[in-house]
Amino acid sequence: NDNSLAYSVGVTLDRFIKKKQDDFPFASGELSQLLRDIALAAKIVNRETNRAGLANIGGAFGQTNVQGEEQQKLDVIANIRFTRALTKGGEVCAIVSEEDDEVIDLQNNSGKYVVAIDPLDGSSNIDVNISIGTIFSIYRRVTPVGSPIQLDDIMQPGRQQVAAGYVLYGSSTMLVYTTGCGVNGFTYEQSLGEFFLSHPDMKAPSSGNIYSINEGISNSFSEGLAKYIAHCKSKNYSARYIGSLVADFHRNLLKGGIYIYPETKKNPSGKLRLLYEANALAYIAEQAGAEANDGVQRILDIQPTSLHQRTPLYIGSKVMVNEALEFISKKS
Numbered sequence: 001n002d003n004s005l006a007y008s009v010g011v012t013l014d015r016f017i018k019k020k021q022d023d024f025p026f027a028s029g030e031l032s033q034l035l036r037d038i039a040l041a042a043k044i045v046n047r048e049t050n051r052a053g054l055a056n057i058g059g060a061f062g063q064t065n066v067q068g069e070e071q072q073k074l075d076v077i078a079n080i081r082f083t084r085a086l087t088k089g090g091e092v093c094a095i096v097s098e099e100d101d102e103v104i105d106l107q108n109n110s111g112k113y114v115v116a117i118d119p120l121d122g123s124s125n126i127d128v129n130i131s132i133g134t135i136f137s138i139y140r141r142v143t144p145v146g147s148p149i150q151l152d153d154i155m156q157p158g159r160q161q162v163a164a165g166y167v168l169y170g171s172s173t174m175l176v177y178t179t180g181c182g183v184n185g186f187t188y189e190q191s192l193g194e195f196f197l198s199h200p201d202m203k204a205p206s207s208g209n210i211y212s213i214n215e216g217i218s219n220s221f222s223e224g225l226a227k228y229i230a231h232c233k234s235k236n237y238s239a240r241y242i243g244s245l246v247a248d249f250h251r252n253l254l255k256g257g258i259y260i261y262p263e264t265k266k267n268p269s270g271k272l273r274l275l276y277e278a279n280a281l282a283y284i285a286e287q288a289g290a291e292a293n294d295g296v297q298r299i300l301d302i303q304p305t306s307l308h309q310r311t312p313l314y315i316g317s318k319v320m321v322n323e324a325l326e327f328i329s330k331k332s
């Protein structure tokens, strides 16, 4: 249709959001503004990430630099940047962040939205110049606007997300998001300081030949999972594992593949967090025609019971996820 033509040359993220907003003339525009706030913080974090090695902002939190300022780790900086952007924007009433033990109540009762965010994911890769990411979920609060926030506003199952996205700080920086009408990807043009639509209406291949799992912990795999991995090898699939969820997910979304973080002895419920890691990617996956499951149920149907709860994650191309689930549900 003519939309695809319009998007093919130089459509900035701002224009794209505006165009989408115009499709809903009665919408207030607050979600659009919220997405723009996130994009702005992403640009700042991108800048910090790019100069991390130079600016002496890698390394341990708590050290002091030559100016006597406290050095901060990049994930702490990212948390501050995103929290600040979401606070100043005024659309958000509460934030759940991987970096904060408790819910951040912004005391902004007129804010309609709750955001769950992992400001900088891929901790083992932050200091070694390998792709890292930001993951975010946006919910509409369930209690009336104007009243204090409640736990019910926070503990919503993933299927109630109104938008979700990720930023990949990779060989180029990308922002990928959905508002429930497909998935669109934008690539950052450094010199212009703008995200441009580069991946309109992203669709995941229904199958693929990449499997992504940390095989270093294979001693902890269930029998079914071990058999599935053996099956991947028998098919000569490629093993690809960066150890940054966003990067591994993004590659598999484009090329076709499966990402698995299973339950292990160390992490009986898996390692990844439901509210700000699994849910957002599950929503994007489904919107792109892929799937996300915890081994028993759809990730988006899990009713959260605690803020930082973990979940096993089987996510990626439909055929591969379903095959993996068949293997792991067999008793022997």
Ligand code: AHM
Pocket: 098, 120, 121, 122, 123, 124, 214, 243, 244, 245, 246, 248, 271, 272
């Ligand atoms: P983090 O939130 O501490 O960064 O951990 C999440 C990361 C994911 O990005 C990645 O997929 C996974 O942990 C890798 O874990 P492992 O090193 O156990 O394979």
Ligand code: MG
Pocket: 098, 118, 120, 121, 122, 277
């Ligand atoms: Mg994380």
